[in-house]
Amino acid sequence: MESINVRVIQLGKLPTDEVNNILGVANLCQNTFHFHEVKDDKVDLSPYRLPNQSFDLDAATEKHVLPKYTDRPLIILSSEPYGAPPRGAEEDAVYFMGTLDPNVSIISTHLWECLEGLRRLQPYLLFMIGTTLICEYAGVQFHEETKRCLFDFCEKAIDIDLSLKSDGFFCPNCQSYIDQALMKGDISIDLLISAMRLINRARGIELSCFISYSHKDEEFARKLYSRMKAKNLRVWLAAEDLGGGKIHEQLERSIRLHDRLLLVLSHNSMSSEWVKTEIRWTIEDAIRGRANKLLPIRLVTLDAIKEWKLFNADIGKDLAQEIREYQIHDFSNWQDTKVFNQAFRRLVRYIG
Structure with a gap:
């Protein structure tokens, strides 16, 4: 353009x-x-x-x-x-x-x-x-x-x-x-x-994060959000069943506006069209030179990630395979406070 x-x-x-x-x-x-x-x-x-x-x-x-x-x-x-x-x-x-x-x-x-x-x-x-x-x-x-x-x-x-x-x-x-x-x-x-982006720069937002998750994983998403806010990170939440408006347009806008997309992978989200759309747009952003935008977070076992398939006919790719190319942060035992804290510290270091 x-x-x-x-x-x-x-x-x-x-x-x-x-x-x-x-x-x-x-x-x-x-x-x-x-x-x-x-x-x-x-x-x-x-x-x-x-x-x-x-x-x-x-x-x-x-x-x-x-x-x-x-x-x-x-x-x-x-x-x-x-x-x-x-x-x-x-x-x-x-x-x-x-x-x-x-x-x-x-x-x-x-x-x-x-x-x-x-x-x-x-x-x-x-x-x-x-x-x-x-x-x-x-x-x-x-x-x-x-x-x-x-x-x-x-x-x-x-x-x-x-x-x-x-x-x-x-x-x-x-x-x-x-x-x-x-x-x-x-x-x-x-x-x-x-x-x-001009407005974000005016507000001093050098790096912003967008957490995408299934509404069934609300408890985890809220916990992660609260901890990130406590670290003074600029972070926004978006459940997959957000109501109102043109959802796909809002999703694309959010993905492209924020510097990091934290994609919560769970049994609730991994087969959804919502996740498929997010991954496709994020891959397109990566092609434009922003390969570090996507940060997958798994609430499932590593075996579940390895067995996962999510074929997108529009671009002829298995998006699950694309995701496996990224470092996937392990929060599968997030309900254990000690394990969550360790995983969170690793995530923050990676984001920073």
Whole structure:
């Protein structure tokens, strides 16, 4: 897939060198978008100053930027306070971001930089750019109801900081918008994954794990999840009978977004279509150069793994044989606390 070029324009004050370094990081952590270095057109914003000392960045963009740049998507960055005429006299009426059309977004760093304490600009900008791109392509809107969702409306500057520290991704409504956009082709899986990688980088998630298991193995999965969380690993759970939405699309998205897929192999899961699909997609990821993504975990004997067959007619392979090529971590006696702890320590060393 050819990269999508994203033009970035400076409006007013901005720590340009720092922002260019951040855009370089954005280019390194995903490969769907290419962010160009910031271009400063030296726009005089004094005519756009509002009574509350913010600036009407919408009007300045329409007057000075849009006539010169037809590139889309287009991102406008500024360290100036971002206001709007209808509330231009209100002291607190200053915004993080806004959109002029679905493919032109304005992001201000002012509120973030005004927060108490040392605040690095990189997490904020990567987070805002990632969410902005999902808004543009999937038609998702920020909502005032707080749902631990990426698109919770942030009324105060500290709310952005809380969003960065959250593990939440999408609420059911936003997930529905994204699923519809994927189905209509408005947003591709690659584009969504790249935007999410920007957000993960903003949140400091260098390595994330996804545990896939049969709902009949819930007790084991929950125990493993709790221990991994206690080790400060970023980990998510997905039982094979998750309800709602397009399950296969959600599964593919989860597999491709996370760095490690912990696949729990048990008598309950080894013959399932769910496991077959996961293995096939993970093998495809391995072909793309990410061979260490899959971490099989067995709750059955080694003999059961050796005798296991799972033929996939679509690709003409016995997927069980493919799995046997990986190191399979032994949790077959997981109910014995001492044995579980030993196996868990080995797993963590391998992940790390």
